[in-house]
Amino acid sequence: MSPDQLIVEFDRALRTILAPARSMRPLPGAALPDAELPAAQRSHVAGLMRVNHCGEICAQALYQGQALTSRDPTIHDALRSAADEETEHLAWTERRIAELGGRKSFLNPLWYLGSLSLGLVAGALGDKWSLGFLAETERQVEAHLNGHLRSLPEDDRRSRAIVDQMRLDEIQHAETAVRYGAAELPSPAKVAMKVMAKVMTGVAYRF
Ligand SMILES: [Fe+2]
Ligand SMILES: [Fe+2]
Numbered sequence: 001m002s003p004d005q006l007i008v009e010f011d012r013a014l015r016t017i018l019a020p021a022r023s024m025r026p027l028p029g030a031a032l033p034d035a036e037l038p039a040a041q042r043s044h045v046a047g048l049m050r051v052n053h054c055g056e057i058c059a060q061a062l063y064q065g066q067a068l069t070s071r072d073p074t075i076h077d078a079l080r081s082a083a084d085e086e087t088e089h090l091a092w093t094e095r096r097i098a099e100l101g102g103r104k105s106f107l108n109p110l111w112y113l114g115s116l117s118l119g120l121v122a123g124a125l126g127d128k129w130s131l132g133f134l135a136e137t138e139r140q141v142e143a144h145l146n147g148h149l150r151s152l153p154e155d156d157r158r159s160r161a162i163v164d165q166m167r168l169d170e171i172q173h174a175e176t177a178v179r180y181g182a183a184e185l186p187s188p189a190k191v192a193m194k195v196m197a198k199v200m201t202g203v204a205y206r207f
Pocket of ligand 2: 086169170
């Protein structure tokens with residue numbers, strides 16, 4: 001990597017972690033009224049949104065790592081544009097956390113570094129495995145968001161609208177990865193990813 005490229009990548013990382021994310025699409029559910037939630041429920045929802053925000057920080061880092069080590073320019077571009085869409089998820093969850101009076105995870109820089117390393121490794125394994133890892137990640141995120149839709153209060157329509165749209169986008173991301181030639185990961189790898197995600201979401205909910 002050239003020094004110039006290194007600076008660009010470093011800048012991308014800093015912006016993801018520190019700067020407010022921007023969204024091209026309007027915030028899903030922006031016109032919906034905010035629900036009157038009891039304090040405990042409000043902080044539960046803020047915790048769920050913190051987990052989702054943290055997941056989107058990880059998605060940025062994964063995509064960045066994978067794009068850096070990807071060999072095929074078409075796949076490289078596809079990874080970059082998927083990352084742009086994840087930036088919108090970052091913006092939406094950030095906004096909802098603020099509305100709920102919550103805070104983002106203290107550990108975001110750590111999550112970013114961990115996911116970047118994982119992305120670099122996945123990318124280095126070659127495009128079909130890298131895409132396979134991506135497709136599996138997106139499927140697991142979809143399942144995770146389904147869980148959030150079960151856990152979110154029925155009348156918190158603003159949070160639900162965001163999670164709903166994210167879920168639809170993640171399904172698309174998985175399908176794109178498959179279209180570009182994702183390999184199916186071996187079961188032990190899938191299980192390891194689930195365990196890792198479980199630890200991460202548990203920690204991010206609290207910290
Ligand atoms: Fe996302
Ligand atoms: Fe995604």
